[in-house]
Amino acid sequence: MTDVAAPSSEPLHDLPTGRFSGRDAFQQMVRDAFATAARDGWQEIVISDAHFHDWPLGERGVVESLQAWAHSGRRFTMLACSYDDVIRRHARFVRWRGTWDHIITCRRSPAADPLDLPSALWSPQWVMHRLDPERCVGVSGSEPDRRVLLRESLNEWVRSKSTPGFPSTTLGL
Template identity: 85%
Template structure:
């Protein structure tokens, strides 16, 4: 008898096309991060006004991020504010502290929350929530979709944001 863990369920290919609804959105985030771990994506960029309805605090999401995280990988977060992340996603905050050396967090506090892209970008696949209030958007692997979203995110990261969400808070 062995103590080997049960075989992992194979992940389906990530979907392309439209999605709608909070559960569909959350499942895309879970599946995207699980695929990142499985396929070894070199970079992940996540962006949202506040990450309120992202499943970042779920154990399965943290396990995917833990499997994904290696030296040489990059994880970038962009938000108007990280208050909701700190308040709602304690597991993620702990993971973020451990992997600070591969994580960049940027904030844009004066941005209109509806203007900031709500998205998960990778070199292989993207998910873009075009209507955050209704959790409706598109996902896919098309190069044009990935390039356009990355250009938009780069603009926010370079000229419309500043460092934010430190991994530790220094104080007296």
């Protein structure tokens, strides 16, 4: 057994590898990824999309998976051009985000071209990357090269092309 295979030896039997196509396939992959994260105890999750309008973040099952996943020491990062669709479409997720603010980092890049911002879910164990968000076509897998390349791209956006965004509470006067 080699060291390279070790990270992908996590039990990922219900997460697909290879190409995917279609909104239903994409949304089911997001659901399955969060359920697997909760079951397998992933330490970190990064999600990125221009607006998250077609992600199933507000579904009861997704929020229940995130609730089961969330523990001290875990990290969740979100990156978007705008969080307006998240606030409008995903009320359950917004409430969950407020509860777990201490493990969640939200970044926004309002000037970015929505097609340039990666539409992806990254974890140290498995990744999903929509190469064509309009048609929901992309690739997923646990190969080390795939995970490293996507992480480097996301890190570049988080570190130098975005600012803090989507506060967990809105303070009024």
